[in-house]
Amino acid sequence: MENPFTLTFGQKPTEFISRTNQIGKIIHTFDMENPSNKVYMVAGVRGSGKTVSLAEIADHYSSNDQWIVLRLSADTDLIAGAVSELTRVSQFHDLDLGLNLNLGIAELSVNKTNDSLEKEAMLRNILEKLKNKGKKVLFIIDEIINNSYVKVFASNFQIYITQNYPVYLVMAGLFDNISNLQNEKSLTFLYRAPKIFLEPLSIPAITTSYRSVFDISPSEAVEMAKLTKGYPFAFQILGYLKWETNDDLEKLLPKFDEELIIYAYEKIWSELxxxxxxxxxxxxxxxxxxxxxxxxxxxxxxxxxxxxxxxxxxxxxxxxxxxxxxxxxxxxxxxxxxxxxxxx
Missing domain, CATH: 1.10.10.10 (Winged helix-like DNA-binding domain superfamily/Winged helix DNA-binding domain)
Incomplete structure (x- = not known):
């Protein structure tokens, strides 16, 4: 059997603890007939599980034929990426949107400012056709930053909402990056978007997880869980090391500290x-x-x-x-x- 824990950031491990309350709030809102919010911002420290939380949301809606889920990268042209992905997904699901596929979709990502209006018009055209077919589109953007691609996409997304397109958006990132974006004067609607701060995982939930995976006593599981302080990355590191070596906690500490420092703490400290x-x-x-x-x-x-x-x-x-x-x-x-x- 493979190690159910992972040291890789962003990878959804076999053994993980779902943030049912916080993720459920987003899903519950989006599932409303008339959602009170169509945009959510998910903030958390490095290693807090932002990417895994986004994956949970994406998996939930990907299993619903009424929804189309797009995962976009914040450091690329988001409008062009959305056009390209929606075109690909529509073809895959055999949705006839009446698109002219000779428009050079693949070239959109490298076109300059002069073509921005054409890209935005194409995306609105696609969204209008998907609306008429009863489809909903969820945009998911991880590691959000305040760059021109994100600002252009967010400005257009505000228009999509006012035009009553069935669009939804979840963005995740470090608190400072989200704040910088929300404070943009031209993006006031983002300032009003609810922010979800990812809380530490429950110590009892971590204890239960460790006990279910390892043949250890309740007291040892509690000791391991308390050591993590509910920090998701620490939960994964400690579980991974325990699986690989089955050493007692004292022997695991040096490697535990090393992984935390290399992959999280050095970067966190540098940003203070x-x-x-x-x-x-x-x-x-x-x-x-x-x-x-x-x-x-x-x-x-x-x-x-x-x-x-x-x-x-x-x-x-x-x-x-x-x-x-x-x-x-x-x-x-x-x-x-x-x-x-x-x-x-």
């Missing part, structure tokens, strides 16, 4: 601002009270509150206990102590 790092560093030394953190860094309550909110939204710190901040990522303290130099 100087004050972000100072706050996180102070917390890593065991200073959790917000008053003591302010005193250590000589900053005002207002400034700490601003950075507290940012770090929580990024999934780096946990502020669930009033007046306290702790690190949300497993063994992030050990990483900071060993590899990060911060002057206070």
């Amino acid at each position: 601002s100087e004050l972000d790092r100072k706050i996180v560093y102070v917390i890593s030394t065991g200073v959790y009270k917000t008053g003591e953190i302010r005193e250590k860094l000589s900053i005002s309550p207002q400034l700490l509150n601003t950075y507290r909110k940012r770090l929580m939204e990024r999934g780096v710190v946990n502020g669930s206990v009033r007046g306290e901040l702790t690190l949300a990522l497993p063994r992030f303290e050990e990483y900071i102590e060993m590899y990060c130099e911060v002057e206070i």
Whole structure:
């Protein structure tokens, strides 16, 4: 039997824990006769399961003949990609949309600005024909960034909604990238789009998963689950290593730390601002009270509150206990102590 866990970002593993409540909210809304929202933004720290969550949504609708699911890349021409994919899917499902296939669909991805109106018109034409055939189209875009392709697509998507096309959109990315996009003055409708912050996985759910896969005691499963702090990537790493070696937890820690650092923590740390790092560093030394953190860094309550909110939204710190901040990522303290130099 193959290892049911994976170390590969974005790959849907055999053993994973579904975010039923959060994913179900999107599906429930889209399934309404008159949906209250047609756009959702999914935000989370690296390794929080954004891509797997999108895959769950895509799988749900791909099994429904009424829906067409398009997975597009944010760093390519999204309008051209949508035209090309819808044309391909329509041919595959033998949907006669009356399209002129001599328009050079494959060339759209390399055409310049002069052809943008033609591409947008072609996509609207396809969507109109799909609407008449009772089809719905779900666009899924992962690793969203604020670039020209995304801004052009989002502007057009707003038009599709006003024209009552049966279109739906789910975009996922890091919190900062989503915020940058939502703050674009020309894309105010995105600012109103609901954001779903991917929460840590349930420790009891992780415990149950480990017990079902491994022949271990309840106490060992709980110990393993608590070590992950509900961080999905840590859940996968620990499960993967346990499957490969069947060592006890203490022996797994060095490799566990190494995988976290190489594939997640180095990048997460590099994206923090100087004050972000100072706050996180102070917390890593065991200073959790917000008053003591302010005193250590000589900053005002207002400034700490601003950075507290940012770090929580990024999934780096946990502020669930009033007046306290702790690190949300497993063994992030050990990483900071060993590899990060911060002057206070």
